[in-house]
Amino acid sequence: MGKKLGIVPILFFIFGCPTLWASQSAQDPMIQQGVTSRWSFIERCYQNQVDQGLVGDGKVVAGFKTNEKGRVTISWIESSTLGNQLVERCIMTQFRKLKFEIRNGRPIEGRYPMVFAVTQAKSTPRQHVLSNNEIKQLVDEAVQKTWPKFRKCFVREQISNPKLTSGEIVVQFVVEESGRIAQTSVQKSSLHNENIETCVVQKFDTIRVSGRLAKSIHGIYPITFTVEP
Incomplete structure (x- = not known):
């Protein structure tokens, strides 16, 4: 097991001051490295929607499947509390650009949770x-x-x-x-x-x-x- x-x-x-926080999941290093390579694009999608006041805090779980060579062929949103289709579509697009180093030649199917939050903190002068x-x-x-x-x-x-x-x-x-x-x-x-x-x-x-x-x-x-x- x-x-x-x-x-x-x-x-x-x-x-x-108001701070954008979008966090990845700490998972298998191979998966982590792949998602990190596209993470700035996902953060940018979220930030654009935050700037327009169209999205707040939430969690998204993305699902994906690869072929035998490790390239993601299918991606989907397993669950989401963001309620913003633009961010969700952006995540699916970025996941479809991933390629993992598969050693045994077997396709991978996985789930990847991400947390997004806009937090308001107390201001301190010259801090x-x-x-x-x-x-x-x-x-x-x-x-x-x-x-x-x-x-x-x-x-x-x-x-x-x-x-x-x-x-x-x-x-x-x-x-x-x-x-x-x-x-x-x-x-x-x-x-x-x-x-x-x-x-x-x-x-x-x-x-x-x-x-x-x-x-x-x-x-x-x-x-x-x-x-x-």
């Missing part, structure tokens, strides 16, 4: 604010390094509890100015498994982002654990 972990980050800022890309890069790099540890929390529990099913844990935390993550706690969980929840919180508290931040950042991080046959 194969097991796959998906992580979708959302950050809410304490200081700054330097990290750009969206800087924050995203710092947090994503840190989470990618810790990802195998999150997955191990779930896999280890499933060995002793074969009836364990897919679910999501949402943790809330603070990234301090020093780059240390602290005050991690479970905001909500559909797994209802204290062992996994405690393990995830402990792993989050070991994360440090590279570099110093201008101000502390409060974050919310949904972690989706999926069991696939």
Whole structure:
């Protein structure tokens, strides 16, 4: 039985101005690398609709299939809470331009969740604010390094509890100015498994982002654990 972990980050800022936040999912490195190559185009589509006041916060799950050579031949929107067809069509178009490095010659069928948010934060005069890309890069790099540890929390529990099913844990935390993550706690969980929840919180508290931040950042991080046959 194969097991796959998906992580979708959302950050809410304490200081700054209205900020666009569009986040990818931390998944298989091959899939992640491919989507990252088209990510700026997807962000631009979303930003254009935000500028016109036609879209707000939401989550989109894109589905895709490849041929034997790794080129995406079919893409679709599995689910969406954005309610904006232009952004959704843009996502499908960008996914159809993807090509993955397939080693075994077998086609891939996958799902890729994306979270989009426009957040309004409190302004502080003369306060330097990290750009969206800087924050995203710092947090994503840190989470990618810790990802195998999150997955191990779930896999280890499933060995002793074969009836364990897919679910999501949402943790809330603070990234301090020093780059240390602290005050991690479970905001909500559909797994209802204290062992996994405690393990995830402990792993989050070991994360440090590279570099110093201008101000502390409060974050919310949904972690989706999926069991696939």
